[in-house]
Amino acid sequence: MKIIISPAKKMNVDTDTYGVTGLPVFLGDTKILMKEIQKLSLSDAQALWKCNDKLAELNYARFQEMDLERNLTPAVLTYEGLQYQHMAPEVFSEGALTYIEENLRILSGFYGVLKPFDGVTPYRLEMQAKLSVHGKKDLYDFWGERLYRELTDGNHLILNLASKEYAKAVEKYLTPEDRFITVEFGEWKNGKVKQKATLAKMARGEMVRFMAENHIQEPEEIKAFHELGFSCEETLSDEKKFVFIAG
Numbered sequence: 067m068k069i070i071i072s073p074a075k076k077m078n079v080d081t082d083t084y085g086v087t088g089l090p091v092f093l094g095d096t097k098i099l100m101k102e103i104q105k106l107s108l109s110d111a112q113a114l115w116k117c118n119d120k121l122a123e124l125n126y127a128r129f130q131e132m133d134l135e136r137n138l139t140p141a142v143l144t145y146e147g148l149q150y151q152h153m154a155p156e157v158f159s160e161g162a163l164t165y166i167e168e169n170l171r172i173l174s175g176f177y178g179v180l181k182p183f184d185g186v187t188p189y190r191l192e193m194q195a196k197l198s199v200h201g202k203k204d205l206y207d208f209w210g211e212r213l214y215r216e217l218t219d220g221n222h223l224i225l226n227l228a229s230k231e232y233a234k235a236v237e238k239y240l241t242p243e244d245r246f247i248t249v250e251f252g253e254w255k256n257g258k259v260k261q262k263a264t265l266a267k268m269a270r271g272e273m274v275r276f277m278a279e280n281h282i283q284e285p286e287e288i289k290a291f292h293e294l295g296f297s298c299e300e301t302l303s304d305e306k307k308f309v310f311i312a313g
Contacts, residue, residue: 068223076146078135222243223247247285247306
């Protein structure tokens with residue numbers, strides 16, 4: 067089973083907590099993207115990133131000075147968003163660390179697919195960014211089916227904890243041989259299930275931690291998840307979707 071999650075925009079450098087075990091599988095492609103972004107002016111880069119002046123200047127400087135092979139941070143530690151805060155990999159047991167290395171994959175507009183302990187450097191590039199590279203209209207086109215093929219190499223069961231923006235890079239290439247299960251976290255509101263982005267991000271991180279510490283091997287086992295007040299709603303769930311409701 068492969069568990070897929072999204073990256074986070076906010077990143078940091080941590081070269082002390084855990085060691086890097088390798089470089090990203092698509093590093094050659096990442097170098098192509100880096101060189102394209104390095105050609106941009108600050109204003110064009112800011113338009114691509116859709117961020118404020120301070121963040122644009124920070125990330126523009128990062129790209130100008132970028133080294134993809136030195137002073138690297140394990141991917142699972144470099145992202146600082148709510149999902150990663152609630153996952154809290156820095157306090158995982160040895161068994162949990164082994165579990166995520168085998169099963170967890172982070173999708174990235176810049177790196178493609180990351181293993182948790184692949185070495186990365188801070189960057190800004192969302193999957194939906196309108197970056198045209200080598201005749202490809204955007205990043206979905208640039209990566210094509212390669213992310214899907216990397217995830218399903220010898221494995222055809224994917225548990226989707228990624229946002230729609232990132233899951234989309236994989237879903238369009240699924241075949242009847244694959245089982246792709248999307249996990250949704252929501253709340254009842256006016257008789258309907260509504261998903262709040264903040265709570266969903268927190269729950270995704272808690273779910274990864276739950277799976278890692280319990281060495282979950284079969285998707286149905288995650289239905290025992292009860293963190294943050296969530297429980298699985300069987301009446302809304304099916305083979306392709308597991309729905310968890312808070313409250």
